[in-house]
Amino acid sequence: MGRSPCCERAHTNKGAWTKEEDDRLIAYIRAHGEGCWRSLPKAAGLLRCGKSCRLRWINYLRPDLKRGNFTEEEDELIIKLHSLLGNKWSLIAGKLPGRTDNEIKNYWNTHIRKKLLGMGVDPATHRPIHDSAATITAVSVGRTEEKAAGFGREQERSGEEETSARRQNHRQPKCPDLNLELSISPPFHQAPLHPI
DNA sequence: AAACCCACCAACCGCGATACA
DNA sequence: GTGTATCGCGGTTGGTGGGTT
Numbered sequence: 001m002g003r004s005p006c007c008e009r010a011h012t013n014k015g016a017w018t019k020e021e022d023d024r025l026i027a028y029i030r031a032h033g034e035g036c037w038r039s040l041p042k043a044a045g046l047l048r049c050g051k052s053c054r055l056r057w058i059n060y061l062r063p064d065l066k067r068g069n070f071t072e073e074e075d076e077l078i079i080k081l082h083s084l085l086g087n088k089w090s091l092i093a094g095k096l097p098g099r100t101d102n103e104i105k106n107y108w109n110t111h112i113r114k115k116l117l118g119m120g121v122d123p124a125t126h127r128p129i130h131d132s133a134a135t136i137t138a139v140s141v142g143r144t145e146e147k148a149a150g151f152g153r154e155q156e157r158s159g160e161e162e163t164s165a166r167r168q169n170h171r172q173p174k175c176p177d178l179n180l181e182l183s184i185s186p187p188f189h190q191a192p193l194h195p196i
Numbered sequence: 197a198a199a200c201c202c203a204c205c206a207a208c209c210g211c212g213a214t215a216c217a
Numbered sequence: 218g219t220g221t222a223t224c225g226c227g228g229t230t231g232g233t234g235g236g237t238t
Contacts, residue, residue, distance in 0.1 A: 016206075016232080038223060054224080055207065090226060105227075106205055 013047045017056055021046060025053055026061055059102045066098025070107055078104060079112060083126040 013021070028044035034057065037050030046053060070078075074096055081092045089101035089108075096104065108123075116123040 014208075036223095050223085051209095051225090052207075058225095059206075087227065101226075102206080109228095110204055 012041075012049050012052070014052070017060075021048065022056070022061060025057060029057060029061075055102075059100045062100075064098055065100065070099075070111075074099070075112065078108065079116070079126075082108065082112075082123075 024044050024046055028040065028046075032043070037054045040046075040050055040053050041048045044053075048056075077096065078092060081095060085091050087105075089105045093099050093101040093104050113123045116126075117129075120129050121127070122129050
């Protein structure tokens with residue numbers, strides 16, 4: 001038996017969220033807290049599946065999200081963590097207060113990948129592209145001209161070098177507590193956390 | 197001014213992990 | 218111990234806006 005869909009597709013909205021939907025979701029979570037995503041949409045009066053609500057809250061509506069440009073410090077930390085953890089975006093996000101795994105994943109794919117490629121570093125292995133012997137672990141790089149390499153979307157897409165490897169890596173057991181001691185302290189003028 | 201291209205990012209999809217009956 | 222429901226993660230897609238031709 002195949003996996004049942006997470007929701008009744010016929011009666012759920014999809015695509016971009018409206019302001020009204022956002023407001024309903026925020027109001028509901030303020031009143032009842034997070035959790036039980038399955039039953040949340042009905043209780044909150046939303047025609048969305050729980051999965052969609054969870055994503056919207058975690059990636060966009062949560063009050064403690066930082067948003068805005070990544071700092072140079074965050075860039076470096078992401079690169080270091082990725083060299084240690086690979087595509088474990090949720091673990092990486094855990095070390096960057098106010099950032100989500102989705103945001104970091106997007107940022108990696110659109111900016112950092114290109115930056116590393118432009119520097120001649122393989123973003124998958126963190127090794128120089130033309131010198132597989134050396135390993136770069138502590139990459140200390142400036143915010144170089146991101147367009148320098150001029151890698152287009154096609155190249156990005158065709159660069160599925162590790163697709164199958166990814167699938168195999170997929171669902172490794174949770175990393176043991178690496179205690180990497182890598183994290184970013186909150187920005188000097190961090191926006192106050194809005195209580196919900 | 198219009199058409200096209202490209203980069204970005206929000207949102208979706210599929211699947212493994214986990215919880216629970 | 219087994220089956221089912223739900224959660225959470227990572228990969229991928231598609232809409233949109235800005236830049237270029």
